[in-house]
Amino acid sequence: MKGVEYRGVTSVDGPIVVLKSTENVFYNETVCVRDRNGNKRTGKVVDISETAVVVQIFGSTTGLDLDETSFEFLGEPLELRVGEGLLGRVFNGLGEPIDGYPQIISSEKRNVNGNPINPYARVYPRDFIQTGISAIDGMNSLVRGQKLPIFSGNGLPHNKLAAQIIRQAKLRNSDEKFVMVFAGMGIKYDVAQFFVKTFEESGVLSNVVMFQSLADAPSIERIITPRCALTAAEYLAFEQDMHVLVVLTDMTNYCEALREISTTRGEVPGRKGYPGYLYSDLAELYERAGKIKGSKGSITQIPILTMPNDDISHPIPDLTGYITEGQIVLGRELFQKGLYPPVAALSSLSRLMKDGIGPDMTREDHAAVSSQLFASYSKVKTIRNLAAIIGEEELGDLDRQYLRFGERFEEEFLTQGEFEDRTIEQTLDIGWEILKELPEEELTRIKPELISKYRS
Secondary structure, three states, X not given: XXXXXXXXXXXXXXXXXXXXXXXXXXXXXXXXXXXXOOOEEXXXXXXXXXXXXXXXXXXXXXXXXXXXXXXXXXXXXXXXEOOHHHOOOEEEOOOOEOOOOOOOOOOOEEXXXXXXXXXXXXXXXXXXXXXXXXXXXXXXXEEOOOEOOEEEOOOOOHHHHHHHHHHHOEEOOOOOOEEEEEEEEEEOHHHHHHHHHHHHHHOOHHHEEEEEEEOOOOHHHHHHHHHHHHHHHHHHHHOOOOEEEEEEEOHHHHHHHHHHHHHHXXXXXXXXXXXXXXXXHHHHHHOOOEEEOOOOXXXXXXXXXXXXXXXXXXXXXXXXXXXXXXXXXXXXXXXXXXXXXXXXXXXXXXXXXXXXXOOOOOOOOHHHHHHHHHHHXXXXXXXXXXXXXXXXXXXXXXXXXXXXXXXXXXXXXHOOOOOOOOOHHHHHHHHHHHHOOOOHHHOOOOOXXXXXXXXX
């Protein structure tokens, strides 16, 4: 009950505090905990039974003893203060300012757990987003309202790629600008500073809201960070009619925190020790993207996750792939060749690409060129495997043409500068130029009228 302090802590285990059961307590309710010296800590109710209430503390539980610790149930879930002053600010994982400025001036608060979106109220995503990166725009196009994750590995330049997308993302045929919401979970200090410095130097910091939960922050804070970020995004999109691009990194750290807390609570583990509700927990976050009828704004999500041991079948990328509409996969082999961005074209996919490209959206030849590049590059992989066995000198003329096409595809189409911003027309023109390496009769995915119009 709000305003009433209770005593009766029965156990303290890591961030988990078990209290004697009280009446009128609800799940996810915020709790104020005080130690014997009156120091305050905040937590939330994560489990309720007839005999006990389990509270998860945001921060350290050092100094909490069983006899002198008191707690007060605040009668409300964890909330984020929202308002016009959000943009340009940097917060910690719980939504508290860490940029040296005071809390934003606003009386409006929103439940960080969000509200489910009625599926009937959703608008199907169709508007093409130009990121300026050929590997994405040309072959795995991003659509407004889509959730398109980046699957990476340790040491690969996923942060650099995410920063480039944030700098360059724009809508075609529209003056509407994106605002960005960035959430870093369990990231190192140098990574956090990289993003702040990048946004400052490119002049986009005033259009970015940042939430940072560093590697030394408590695990529970990593669980709250993406929820605070998506709450801010929902306010900007659906109440301020803005188009919001949300970048969440690193979802692997989020899932590791979820596993750690689940183990502390003694829950039955699932695959590789992750809790059985990992799928539904990730879906709670990913499904907060999209467009809603009656609102001009939208939320587009780019979650970033590092695959343990580059294993795409690991539970985190595996379940993420089920929930999201495709994935951008970074390849270590391309990275070791010195290519940037090392996007593995054949492993990447955008399921909504077909609805956001074509006449009046990008260009009439977009779908055909993309399909032909996929098919031809796939054949290059087969020929390279053959050449590794019999030697390149034993290959026929056509196979050698495909090898030249493959080299140019990687070095000219996939590869570009970190600050190089290509239009979709430039991307498609590069694709046509590379396809000249192949005989016209090999272009089986492109209609003859498009070949005669664009090949020359």
